[in-house]
Amino acid sequence: MTDIGTKAKELGIRYFLVSYTDLFGVVRSKLVPAAAMPDMVEEGAGFAGFASHLDMTPAHPDMFAVPDVDCMVQLPWKPEVGWIPGDLHMDGGPVDHAPRLVLKRLLKRAEEAGYQVMAGVEPEFFLLSADATELSDPGDIRAKPCYDQQALMRRFDVISGICDCMLEMGWGPYQNDHEDANGQFEMNWSYSDALTTADRHTFFKFMVKSLAEQHGYRATFMPKPMPSLTGNGCHVHLSMLNVRDGGSIMTGDGELGLSSLAYNIIGGVLNNARDLALITNPVINSYKRINAPRTTSGATWSPNSVTYGGNNRTHMIRIPGDDRIEVRLADGAANPYLLQAAMIAAALDGIERNSDPGKRLDIDMYAEGHLAEGAPKLPLNMLDALRQFEGSSLAKEYFGDEFCTAYAKLKLEEWNAYMRHFSSWEKENALDV
């Protein structure tokens, strides 16, 4: 394990953010001076669990985030600070519903079954004005703004600044673009093992928000921040390797060059998509991205039904090559750790049950979705997704009872808070009844 004191001296780090990610994906931290780190590495940084989105009461004892020092990242834009993801412990044992530990458990389960899980993510985001009331760029008005060179270059300083950070950290960034909504961008870096990708995904959101703030903007990963524009997706590219020899288990002699195991994995993701939507699409606003009416650019780029096709972006699952699948369901609000955990649970379930995904659909789901007879629809709102999750045997088996109870409880509280909110729509539509 890394000697944190030596590392801090070598790198000129004066402070460490010892962090954890709660159930709703919020990153919580203590800022710890380097001199205090050796003790912190042993014991962890102390927190009151109730104060974040975890299923705890104010009466619970101290919760400790034990830093995973080998995963430390020096902030390229503030090199005197190092960020370290932590794992939550209480009373000498792990907190079973802590998202990073949930993912670690599932990775272990996959490894015991003989698989290493590799993943890449494509988190989209908007750059808004500092007060978040409008796009950061008033000139970004094109009806079809995707890949718009002019609008991309007006934000060169912030986008290249983020990309430079990724280059410095060795993430292997390879492309940046203006996305399909005005004000929306996507930046891609190389895939890696699922835990590294989840840590980087978590850090990426922190980095994008931080650099946007430095430039006087506000970055948002909110699933549907603008009603008429394309929302923020977070597509996952999932592949699995054989632990024995590191070879792909997904490449084979089936259709489109995929193996029968890859089709089992597709079957597993299709069968469990509705059960896991509360994880992939976790907030009220998520359901305004999936099931959305056509946007001003002409397409939503998000699924509304549980289907798969070939290299076809109108389906929930796309097959872009012979060694992976792209799951297009999740959005920018997904907790990076739980998102990967959900993919692994669905994939393992598909393999275990020998799931048959049926025939792929070679149709444009946006124009011809009505032809996909019997295709299950995704949940229509968060309560729908919550009920589906609560009844899911898959969630209980793979995520564990403690997690399921905690997550469902906090999500129901969120739904109830939303229902207590009185909107002007209600008045407009019920005032004269």
Ligand SMILES: [Mg+2]
């Ligand atoms: Mg995209």
